[in-house]
Amino acid sequence: MTEKGNTTGRTARTIAMKGGGYYSQRTRGAKDVIDNASGMLVEAADAINPPDSDRPIVLADFGAADGGTSESALRKCIEQIRTRFPHNQIQVTYTDLPSNDFSALFKNLLGVGPETANTYLTDIENVFVNACGIGFHRQLLPDASLDIGFSATAMHYISEKPCPIENHVHMVGASGETLAAYAEQARQNWTDLLVARAKELRPGGRLVMLNFGIDEEGRYLGNTGGINMFDTFAEIWGQMCNEGTISEGEFVNTSFPQYYRTVEEFCAPFKDSDSPVYQAGLRLVSAKTGVVDCPYRRAFDEAGSAMSAREFAESYVPTLRSWSEAVFLSGLDDARPADERHQIVDTFYQRYEDRVASDPSGHAMDYVHCYLAVKKTADQP
Numbered sequence: 001m002t003e004k005g006n007t008t009g010r011t012a013r014t015i016a017m018k019g020g021g022y023y024s025q026r027t028r029g030a031k032d033v034i035d036n037a038s039g040m041l042v043e044a045a046d047a048i049n050p051p052d053s054d055r056p057i058v059l060a061d062f063g064a065a066d067g068g069t070s071e072s073a074l075r076k077c078i079e080q081i082r083t084r085f086p087h088n089q090i091q092v093t094y095t096d097l098p099s100n101d102f103s104a105l106f107k108n109l110l111g112v113g114p115e116t117a118n119t120y121l122t123d124i125e126n127v128f129v130n131a132c133g134i135g136f137h138r139q140l141l142p143d144a145s146l147d148i149g150f151s152a153t154a155m156h157y158i159s160e161k162p163c164p165i166e167n168h169v170h171m172v173g174a175s176g177e178t179l180a181a182y183a184e185q186a187r188q189n190w191t192d193l194l195v196a197r198a199k200e201l202r203p204g205g206r207l208v209m210l211n212f213g214i215d216e217e218g219r220y221l222g223n224t225g226g227i228n229m230f231d232t233f234a235e236i237w238g239q240m241c242n243e244g245t246i247s248e249g250e251f252v253n254t255s256f257p258q259y260y261r262t263v264e265e266f267c268a269p270f271k272d273s274d275s276p277v278y279q280a281g282l283r284l285v286s287a288k289t290g291v292v293d294c295p296y297r298r299a300f301d302e303a304g305s306a307m308s309a310r311e312f313a314e315s316y317v318p319t320l321r322s323w324s325e326a327v328f329l330s331g332l333d334d335a336r337p338a339d340e341r342h343q344i345v346d347t348f349y350q351r352y353e354d355r356v357a358s359d360p361s362g363h364a365m366d367y368v369h370c371y372l373a374v375k376k377t378a379d380q381p
Contacts, residue, residue, distance in 0.1 A: 028295045028296070028319070029292060029293075029294055029295050029296075029319065029365065029366075029367050030069045030152070030153050030367065031068070031069040031072075032292050032295060032367070033152065033153065033210055033292045033367050033369055034069055034070050034072075034073045034152045034210065035072060035073055036290075036292060037073070037152075037208070037210050037371055038072070038073035038076045038077070040208045040371065040373055041073055041074065041076060041077035041148070041150060041208050042076055042077060042080045043373070044077065044148045044206035044208050044373070045077050045078075045080035045081045045084065045148065046080065046084070047204070047206055047375070048147045048148060048202075048204055048205060048206060049202070049203065049204035049205075050084075050085070051085065051088055054087065054088060055088070056088060056089040056090060056091045056128070057081050057085060057088050057089070057090045057091070057147050057148075058090075058091045058092075058093070058141070058145055058146050058147050058148075059074065059077065059078070059090065059091070059092045059093070059146075059147065059148045059149075059150065060092070060093040060094075060095060060140070060141060060146055060148075060149050060150065060200075061074065061092065061093070061094050061095065061150050061151070062095050062136040062140075062149060062150070062151040062154060062155070062197075063095065063096055063136055063151050063152075063153075063154025063155065063157070064094040064095060064096050064100075064105065064154075065096060065100065065101075065105075065154075066100075066101055066104040066105045066108055067094055067104075067105040067108050067109055068104075068108045069152070069153075070150065070152060071108065071109065071119050071120065073150075074092065074120060074150070075119070075120035075123075075124075077148065077150075078090055078092075078120050078124060078127060079120075079124070082124065088126075089126045089127070089128065090124075090126065090127045090128070091127075091128050091129075091130070092127065092128070092129045092130075093129075093130050093131065093132055093140075093141065094129065094130070094131045094132070095131070095132040095133075095134065095135075095136055095140055096131075096132075096133065096135075097133065097134075097135050098133040098134070100133065102131050102133065105131065106129075106131075109121045109129055110122065135159070136151070136154070136155070136193055136196070137159045137189055137192050137193050137196070138192070138196055139196040139199050139200060140196070140200065141200040142200070143199050143200070144199075144200075144201070144202045144203070145200060145202065146197075146200040146201050146202060146205055147201075147202055147205050147206070148205065148206050148207075148208070149197050149200065149201065149205070149206070149207045149208070149209075150207075150208050150209070151207075151208075151209045151210070151211070152209075152210040152211075153210065153211070153212060153367075153369075154211075155190075155193065155209060155211050156211055156212040156213070156258045156259060156260055156261070157257055157258055158182070158185050158186050158189050158257050158258065158259050159185075159189050159192075159257075160185065160257065161185075161255055161257050162181040162182060162184070162185045163177075163178055163181050163182075164178075164252045164253075164255065165178055165255045166178065167234070167238070168230070168231075168234045168255075169230065169233050169234045169237060169254050169255050169256060169327070170230040170233070170234070170255065170256045170258065171256070171258065171259050171260065172220060172223070172230050172260060173230060173231065173234060182259050183259065183265075185259065186259035186261060186265070187265065187268075189259075190261065190265070190266075190269065191269055191275070191276055191277055194269060194277045194280070194282055194374075195276050195277060195280050197282070198277065198280035198281055198282045198376060199280070201281075201282075201376035202376065203281075203376055203377065203378040204375070204376060204378060205375070205376045206285075206373065206374065206375055206376075207282075207372070207373070207374040207375075207376075208372070208373055208374075209371075209372045209374070210369050210370075210371055210372075211261070211266065211369060211370050211372065212258075212260055212367075212368065212369060213260050213261045213262060213263065213265075213266065213289065213368065213369065213370040214260045214261070214262050214368070215263070215289040215291070215368050215370075216263065216289060219291065219366075219368050220260045220368050221260070221365065221366070221367060221368055222320075222364075222365045222366070224291060224364070224366040224368065226361075226362030226363060226364055227362035227363050227364075229320065229365055232352065232355070233324070233352075236348060236351050236352055236355070237251060237254060237328070237348065238251065239351075240344070240347070240348065240351075245344060245347070246331075246332065246344065247333070249333070250331050250332050250333055251331070253330075253331045254327060254328055254330075254331025254332075255327070255331075256324075256327050261370070263287060263289060263370055266287060266370050266372060267284060267287050269282075270282065270283060270284035270374070271284075281376050281377045282374050282375070282376060282377075283374065283375050283376075283377055284372070284373075284374055285373035285374060285375050286371070286372070286373045287370060287371070287372050287373075288370070288371050289368065289369065289370050289371070290368075290369055290371060291366055291367065291368050291369075292366065292367040292369070293364070293366055294316075294364040294365045294366050294367075296312065296315050296316040296319060296364075296365075297312075297316070297363070297364035297365075297366075299312075299315070300312040300315075300316075300360065309356070309357045309358070309359075309360045310357040312356065312357075312360050313353045313354070313356035313357035313360065313363075314353065314357075316356060316363065316364075316365070317349055317352050317353040317356060319365060320349075320352070320365060321349050325345060325349075328344075328345050328348055329341055329342070329345055332344060332345075
């Protein structure tokens with residue numbers, strides 16, 4: 001197997017969110033982002049063309065994880081669709097990688113997950129759900145079958161890591177040729193996934209995408225003026241390498257298959273009339289950036305003396321672990337016993353927690369997103 005092929009194989013393993021309902025329970029901030037943008041989904045429901053028959057109205061959530069963070073926003077969208085089209089059935093397709101915990105997704109939708117509650121599936125009639133365990137960089141639904149596509153905190157993942165990142169674990173710590181390679185990989189992936197969505201969308205269909213990115217002030221997830229989260233990841237993992245807990249090869253093999261695009265990079269294919277995206281009929285409706293404060297940091301600041309630094313660390317670090325753990329596990333040598341790999345990763349997050357508890361100032365994972373609304377034109381060039 002070539003080095004690139006090996007990297008590609010590992011990439012799929014590094015994307016999976018922690019399962020068993022852990023992701024939704026530990027990612028209140030991601031839910032806040034989606035809930036704050038629920039109006040964009042309602043606007044999409046208002047904008048889609050009326051169906052020309054009694055066919056179902058079709059929605060899709062691309063990169064859904066366990067579905068818990070998007071349920072309430074999708075409910076508002078579905079309620080608006082039901083208001084406009086009271087007699088049409090509604091179909092919702094959830095997509096993610098085959099390693100995703102789809103069992104937790106369906107438990108959440110049925111209201112039997114860790115946090116039992118009514119959902120749109122339990123409360124609204126004639127709504128049907130299914131799942132697709134294939135990554136979103138390719139076409140997943142039949143041509144012209146989709147009315148509204150949605151994706152949140154997912155499309156920053158690239159299909160493969162183009163090269164190692166020297167002395168860091170994320171592209172935000174890269175420079176020169178390495179950063180350029182990640183940028184080119186992300187550019188091609190962005191084009192491919194948008195063209196795939198264009199094929200799936202009906203004329204008049206809408207996309208609503210909330211993507212991690214770098215805003216106009218240079219801020220990104222976990223780097224909004226305090227302690228840089230990704231630098232902290234690299235520092236602690238590097239210390240464990242220097243101590244001999246992990247090898248140099250394992251450190252190099254540990255990197256996030258992600259790229260944080262700028263607003264200009266998000267919008268570029270919509271502005272070029274010769275781009276495959278524009279030629280496929282997609283048009284940008286709106287694009288803006290926004291920051292949602294880390295809810296764990298906010299709770300700590302509001303609690304004052306009622307919450308200790310250790311209690312803050314114990315509430316905060318699990319949200320980092322919910323989406324990053326797979327990256328560090330996959331970086332370790334497969335020859336290590338599974339329990340040894342998990343013990344190493346447990347040590348890594350314990351060190352992060354201890355660091356936060358010893359001095360919580362500056363630690364926060366604020367969410368920096370680009371909010372995009374896109375439509376499919378009826379007439380293509």
